Structure formats: C-alpha cells, structure tokens
Amino acid sequence: MTSPCSFPPKPTIPPIIHEPQDPNIPPPLPPSPLDLALPPLPCSLQASVPPPPPPPLPPPPSAVEVVPHVYGLEKSQLLKEALEKAGPVPKGREDVKRLLKLHKDRFRSDLQWILFCADLPSLIQEGPQCGLVALWMAGTLLSTPDSVSLQRLVQVAMERGYTVQGEMFSVADMAKLAQETLDCEAELLCGGLGGPNRGRVLQHLITGHPLLIPYDEDFNHEPCQKKGHKAHWAVTAGVLIGVQTVPIPGYMEDSELPGLFHPVPGVPNQPPSFPEESSPGAIFLLSKQGKSWHYQLWDYNQVRDSNLQLTDFSPARAADGRVYVVPAGGVQAGLCGQVLLLRPRESH
Structure with missing residues (x-):
C-alpha cells in the first residue's frame, strides 16, 4: 500500500527590516526578460502565497472494492456506453424491415x-x-x-466450473446456469431443430420466449x-413465417411493406399453419449474437443443419495455450443437436 505523501514544514518567512542603504553597495540589477514576461503580483499576494492544498489521502483498504477481472467485460461495457450515446438499438420489427x-x-x-418478434438489448x-x-x-425477456x-453470469459460471x-x-x-441465475425454466431439447422438435420450437418462439442455439459461425x-471449429452461440427471439394465407382476425399488414403482417397487440389471434419442413425458404429465425448490434434473419433449415x-x-483453440472446459464426450456430447428453450418460471 502506498503511504500518504508527506510535506516539509512551511518555511518561516523572516520579518522585513528597512535599513538605510549603504552608498558603497551597487544598485540592483535590472529585471531579467523572464521576470518582465509575467505581470507582478499584487503586494498583498507577494507578501504571503499560501501553498496548494495537499492531495486527498487514499481510502483505507476496507473501503476499496476489489472487483475480479472478467475477461472482456470492460470493452463490452465501453462499447455499450458508446452505443447508448450514439442512439438506441434498432427494435426487432424495424431491423427485420431493414x-x-x-x-x-x-x-x-x-x-x-408473418413476423413474431421480441426486442432484445445488444452487448458485444x-x-x-x-x-x-x-x-x-x-x-x-424472462421477467x-x-x-x-x-459479470454475475460469468462469476457463477466460473464458480460452478x-x-x-x-x-x-x-x-x-x-x-x-440459467435456472440458477435467471430463476427461469430451462428445457434442454435434444435431437436438433427438425422433426418433432420443429413444431415445439416454433410454438415457443411465437409466444415470445427466447431460444439459445449453438451453431458454427461463418465470416458474416x-x-x-x-x-x-467455429462453434458459437446465438439467442433467437422471434420468427418470420411464410404462409399462403394469413389467418383472420388478429393480424395487421405493415404500412410500409405490403405482404408483411404483424400480430395485433392485445388481440387474440390464431397461430398460422407452419410450412412443411421440406418447403425451402419459408421460415427464418430472428437472432442476435455477441458480435453485432443488429438482428439477423437465418433460414431455419440452415440453422438446423449447422447445429x-x-x-x-477447434484445432486453433486447442493450440492457443489456454484452458477450456469441455464436457466428457467433447463438443459433440456438449453441443451437437441441442438447443435450450427458456421461459419464465410459472408462479404457484
């Protein structure tokens, strides 16, 4: 701990005594150019100039909050603050229209x-x-x-190993981790996003609940x-569904984009018929991940196949000298064909 700075005692200014000037003493030299460059201080200030106040003492150790370093959290917070100054994150509906x-x-x-979406914040x-x-x-989104x-999520994840x-x-x-920190219901769905799981995933999304998906991330x-080798995580908070006919009532057409419909808030609506799994390009997941502020629309089958x-x-990670927690059975046992359905815990 650095000791507080100490200052020498203030020198004592001797009294000024006016004596007759000796005629043998030469007159004083003229002032130097440097002295002329600065205006003379008023007499009242020349007589006594108080020293600057000492810097404040550091707080005692008990008052210093020790915050553990969390990898990357500082930069993420900096970027978040920069975004808040620049303007709000585009909402899901506006981002999809873009x-x-x-x-x-x-x-x-x-x-x-038909677009079902929930608004998510962003964090890089x-x-x-x-x-x-x-x-x-x-x-x-989990109330x-x-x-x-x-920081809390990282801390608990580290403490639990x-x-x-x-x-x-x-x-x-x-x-x-989700159940402990967010007090929510978390359903691990095995077998991928296709087959019998497809209807459950879509129904989960149109009710406004989030979905966590591991997948391989491309350059974009x-x-x-x-x-x-490029394993990554995304959160899906909505879905864009292509249908032949929009159910009536409960949906309204977008004022800017004909052919795009939104559920009317507070009005009961009939869920649309989901397209067949063999129908290409009919369902897109509205997703965010930690490398972009914006939503992305991903073809459902493309996400399914990546998962x-x-x-x-990743061989690159295996050779980077860092330690990673990989479950028994490796990436295949821990991530392959698995997604996580999250919903608020039901009150009893």
Missing part, C-alpha cells in the same frame, strides 16, 4: 409473411463469451425480479458447417 428491404431476393414472393462480446452474452440478452449482469475463459461448450451446463455471423454437425473442438 433486412427485408436490403435482401428482398432472399424471401419468396409467392408467400405472405470480447473473447469466448458468446454463450454468456446470449444468455444475458435472453434474460431480459426476472432483478436484472442479472453479465462451467467455464474458465467465458466459453460454454455444454448446453446442459447452460441450462443449469450466419450459420455454416465447419464441424464445430447438427457440431462434433469437433
């Missing part, structure tokens, strides 16, 4: 589209925190009594197939 306008060729013109990750960032974003910080660097290679561990953050091929641990 994507529909930019990539209209990706969406079938023979279908009408630093390091392998994608799963915990996705869980933090999902937590804002928890108190907001849970990313789920992670070392912030990585999460186990959907089962993610479920336990979209799902790809790299055998788990089903997570089998290997």
Whole structure:
C-alpha cells in the first residue's frame, strides 16, 4: 500500500527590516526578460502565497472494492456506453424491415409473411463469451425480479466450473446456469431443430420466449458447417413465417411493406399453419449474437443443419495455450443437436 505523501514544514518567512542603504553597495540589477514576461503580483499576494492544498489521502483498504477481472467485460461495457450515446438499438420489427428491404431476393414472393418478434438489448462480446452474452440478452425477456449482469453470469459460471475463459461448450451446463441465475425454466431439447422438435420450437418462439442455439459461425455471423471449429452461440427471439394465407382476425399488414403482417397487440389471434419442413425458404429465425448490434434473419433449415454437425473442438483453440472446459464426450456430447428453450418460471 502506498503511504500518504508527506510535506516539509512551511518555511518561516523572516520579518522585513528597512535599513538605510549603504552608498558603497551597487544598485540592483535590472529585471531579467523572464521576470518582465509575467505581470507582478499584487503586494498583498507577494507578501504571503499560501501553498496548494495537499492531495486527498487514499481510502483505507476496507473501503476499496476489489472487483475480479472478467475477461472482456470492460470493452463490452465501453462499447455499450458508446452505443447508448450514439442512439438506441434498432427494435426487432424495424431491423427485420431493414433486412427485408436490403435482401428482398432472399424471401419468396409467392408467400405472405408473418413476423413474431421480441426486442432484445445488444452487448458485444470480447473473447469466448458468446454463450454468456446470449444468455444475458435472453434474460431480459424472462421477467426476472432483478436484472442479472453479465459479470454475475460469468462469476457463477466460473464458480460452478462451467467455464474458465467465458466459453460454454455444454448446453446442459447452460441450462443449469440459467435456472440458477435467471430463476427461469430451462428445457434442454435434444435431437436438433427438425422433426418433432420443429413444431415445439416454433410454438415457443411465437409466444415470445427466447431460444439459445449453438451453431458454427461463418465470416458474416450466419450459420455454416465447419464441424464445430467455429462453434458459437446465438439467442433467437422471434420468427418470420411464410404462409399462403394469413389467418383472420388478429393480424395487421405493415404500412410500409405490403405482404408483411404483424400480430395485433392485445388481440387474440390464431397461430398460422407452419410450412412443411421440406418447403425451402419459408421460415427464418430472428437472432442476435455477441458480435453485432443488429438482428439477423437465418433460414431455419440452415440453422438446423449447422447445429447438427457440431462434433469437433477447434484445432486453433486447442493450440492457443489456454484452458477450456469441455464436457466428457467433447463438443459433440456438449453441443451437437441441442438447443435450450427458456421461459419464465410459472408462479404457484
């Protein structure tokens, strides 16, 4: 601990005594240019100039809060504050409309589209925190009594032995972490997003509940197939469904984009008929992940296929000298074909 700075005692100014000037003493030298550069102080200030006040003493050790270093949290917070100063994050509906306008060729013109979405905040990750960032974003939709910080999620995950660097290679561990920190219900769904799980996932999303999905991340953050070498996490908070006919009543057409419909808030509506799994390009997941502020629309089958091929641990990570928590059975046992359904805990 650094000791408080000490200062020497204030020198005593001797009294000024006026004596007759000796004629043999030469007159004083003229002032130097440096002295002329500064205006003379008033007499009252020349007589006594008080010293500057000493700096405040450091607080005692008991008053210093020791915060453990959380990998990447500082940068994430800095970026979050920068975004708040720049403006609000685009809401889900507006972000989807932006994507529909930019990539209209990706969406079938023979279908009408119904958008179910929930608004998520954004937080940029630093390091392998994608799963915990996705869980933090999902937590804002779960009606928890108190907001849970990313730092808290990282802390509990480390204490329970789920992670070392912030990585999460186990959907089962993610479920336990969600239940403990967010006081929510977490359902681990095995067997992938297709087959009998497809209807359950879509029904979960249209009711406004979040879904956590591990997948392989491509250069543009979209799902790809790299055998788990680019394993990443995303949170899905909505779905865009293409239908032949929009159920009536309960839906309204968008004022800017004809053919796009939204559920009317507070009005009961009939869920649409889900397209067949063999129908390409008819369902898109509205997702966010920790490397972008914006939502993305991913083809459902593309996400399904990426999630089903997570089998290997990244050779680059294996050689980077860091320690990672990987479950018994590796990435395949921890992530492959698994997703996490999160919903608020039912009150009894």
